[in-house]
Amino acid sequence: MIHIPCPxxxxxxxxxxxxxxxxGDVMPALDGQSDQVAWHAFVHLSENPxxxxxxxxxxxxxxxxxxxxxxxxxxYEILEVRDAVEAARGPKDDVEx
Amino acid sequence: xxxxxxxWRLLHRGWGLGGAWKPAWSKADPKKHYExxxxxxxxxxxxxxxxxxxxxxxxxxxxxxxxxxxGGNTGRNxxxxxxxxxxxxxxxxxxxxxxxxxxxxxELNYNLMVSxxxxxxxxxxxxxxxxxxxxxxxxxxxxxxxAILDRxxxxxxxxxxxxxxxxxxxxVGALLQERGGTLRHDAVAWAxxxxxxxxxxxxxxxxxxxxxxxxxNRIAAVTTAPGTIGADNVVVxxxxxxxxxxxxxxxRLPLQSIPVQAFxxxxxxxxxxxxxxxxxxxxxxxxxxxxxxxxxxxxxGYPGYRAMGGQAxxxxxxxxxxxxxxxxxxxxxxxQWGGIADIPMxxxxxxxxxxxxxxxxxxxxxxxxxxxxxxxxxxxxxxxxQGRAHPLIxxxxxxxxxxxxxxxxAGAGPAPWLH
Numbered sequence: 001m002i003h004i005p006c007p008x009x010x011x012x013x014x015x016x017x018x019x020x021x022x023x024g025d026v027m028p029a030l031d032g033q034s035d036q037v038a039w040h041a042f043v044h045l046s047e048n049p050x051x052x053x054x055x056x057x058x059x060x061x062x063x064x065x066x067x068x069x070x071x072x073x074x075x076y077e078i079l080e081v082r083d084a085v086e087a088a089r090g091p092k093d094d095v096e097x
Numbered sequence: 098x099x100x101x102x103x104x105w106r107l108l109h110r111g112w113g114l115g116g117a118w119k120p121a122w123s124k125a126d127p128k129k130h131y132e133x134x135x136x137x138x139x140x141x142x143x144x145x146x147x148x149x150x151x152x153x154x155x156x157x158x159x160x161x162x163x164x165x166x167x168g169g170n171t172g173r174n175x176x177x178x179x180x181x182x183x184x185x186x187x188x189x190x191x192x193x194x195x196x197x198x199x200x201x202x203x204e205l206n207y208n209l210m211v212s213x214x215x216x217x218x219x220x221x222x223x224x225x226x227x228x229x230x231x232x233x234x235x236x237x238x239x240x241x242x243x244a245i246l247d248r249x250x251x252x253x254x255x256x257x258x259x260x261x262x263x264x265x266x267x268x269v270g271a272l273l274q275e276r277g278g279t280l281r282h283d284a285v286a287w288a289x290x291x292x293x294x295x296x297x298x299x300x301x302x303x304x305x306x307x308x309x310x311x312x313x314n315r316i317a318a319v320t321t322a323p324g325t326i327g328a329d330n331v332v333v334x335x336x337x338x339x340x341x342x343x344x345x346x347x348x349r350l351p352l353q354s355i356p357v358q359a360f361x362x363x364x365x366x367x368x369x370x371x372x373x374x375x376x377x378x379x380x381x382x383x384x385x386x387x388x389x390x391x392x393x394x395x396x397x398g399y400p401g402y403r404a405m406g407g408q409a410x411x412x413x414x415x416x417x418x419x420x421x422x423x424x425x426x427x428x429x430x431x432x433q434w435g436g437i438a439d440i441p442m443x444x445x446x447x448x449x450x451x452x453x454x455x456x457x458x459x460x461x462x463x464x465x466x467x468x469x470x471x472x473x474x475x476x477x478x479x480x481x482x483q484g485r486a487h488p489l490i491x492x493x494x495x496x497x498x499x500x501x502x503x504x505x506x507a508g509a510g511p512a513p514w515l516h
Binding site: 019022049 | 350351352354401403511513514
């Protein structure tokens, strides 16, 4: 059982969360210009490291927010947890809010 | 290496005649160069080595194992063999494996304790039973065996099963494959190792590969602690570590490594002469010859490299086992362990050519690889020996992800943690 310190709810058991995939690659642009190779890499290819990795977790049993979690897959240590939407907006938007 | 195993030899040794038993396989010192270097000495890698030597006359083969033989997923699975798959590519390969299992103890002169006691997949809704009927028809069409059981037939086949219509999840029927069953899993590693070693294959344990020396688009040599070993062909068959080994060779794979747990109860008297699976919630149970119930379930649900697993998955699996067999409720679990399953984006294995010319991959078996062991060894060996994919594994090519020809038995999409 791992415990994820949710930025909104505090530390909670893993059973409250749903894993949502590796957060490594950025989705190709939806402008019709991205080729099949880029989409293949985004949808299928994985770093799958034995060590620190960034991943999405959904806190369905709590605040209902998507979180960006930095986790070590070898030690299972949680290194950093941020709200995924805030992380995507960046620090400038954080200040504006 | 000693001679064949037999009842006579057992008796002979039992009388203290003929000296000590000889080791089943030799401890090799690596040569400078091999025609084929197999990275990974699990059941798949060892079977590949055996069939390279036996079917194709390639004896200049080295198997490198980072741990010890039978210590990885070969010795961690729930020992189930079956071929009850719907999609043709999945079913045909496992059916070939099942046919090979049926004669393997004799061929390898090693008692694998193959017990075709039957494999029952429970349906908990009419829709699920419809899907099973479709699957049974597909199995019959490819020459395998399958039967659909209604509740009465199920009561007769699996007497301890909880068929109470007022159960939390009432059972409506089942898919049965009588040729499915169990066997002694670590004996598979030992038997293939012994047979391969007798045919001249070198096996080195406790020897992880630390890198590849590449020349052009080929691997010239593998680097290990004892030294650099040249190779004409390299086979990578390392299950949970596939991404790490692929990274050494310079490419990424469409899979994630996710732990799966299994556990055994204390031994009890014979109660269950068949393997039963709670398909809708994924929990399977069988009884060993020693009397322990062997149980397994779904993955942990997120990637990791700790071969342990958490309490949540144990509770999830145990709840379904007790739902099926209420007599298990007060039994104690004796041991629990995990294995690292490499699960691809469509949930099916990846076999054959890679971006590196002389590197053949066998990966992505997730928690379904044990049953396929002899067929994987057979087909990968032919693929390496003939330089083109064996027809049975051609659909499992790595490039299917880019071309879109996915083989998604579960229909779960590019989310390995859901397969």
